[in-house]
Amino acid sequence: MRDLIQVGMSQPKMSLEGIRMQRDAVAAKFSAYLRFYPAKTGRTRHGLLGPVAEVVKLAGKPGMTPGAATGRALRMHEMAQDGRQVPKVAVQALEKATEAFFSLMGDCPLHLRRAVSDRVLDHVYLHERKEQLRFWDEFESWLKVKYGGDLEKLGQAWAPESPSAGAPPSSWDAIRYVKRSNPGKKADFEAFRRSAAARGDVLTEPEDDVD
16 A cells, blocks of 8 residues: 655654754854844844844745845844944854754744744843843942942942932942933943953843933
8 A cells, every 4th residue: 555645734853842942042042142232222122132033034034044144134233333343253153043043943843933933032032131130230249349338439429410410329229220421320330341341241231221
């Protein structure tokens, strides 16, 4: 007897558990790339994910290749940093993440691709939010060391020169809400970022900072 032939059915190339594991690995690669993306200052999900959301959208277009999607995402990155050249390590991270995502979509059954894509973005978004919290936790710890844990000393250093610069923080938890234009905060903010860069720690640009 001849074997039955199934027509028009999408057969999964791996198990659902395998797809979940690959999905999480892809999300980790995109998160690693976003460490180098400078424009995460918006307050929307799309603004935070930047080129990652673009890659996911492009992957659904007929004939799109990982190289073409990477090129479009790279252009977004260049525009976000005023046309300056993107570091080689960032380009490589973006290429690896994009190739991994396209591979995931190729292994995923058609009817699951939208859901898996959404879950990838959810995982990356959650990671970025956690990184922002880490930024403020580390900035607070750095300030406590500099000012000996004395909030009053911090308030004196961040005392505004004009009403438009806003008031100094009323608590350690409120440091993120002091305006960026506050000269004291701006100076400490930049010093903290330099100290982080000096020890090789790439910190996610915070969204909770205010104008």
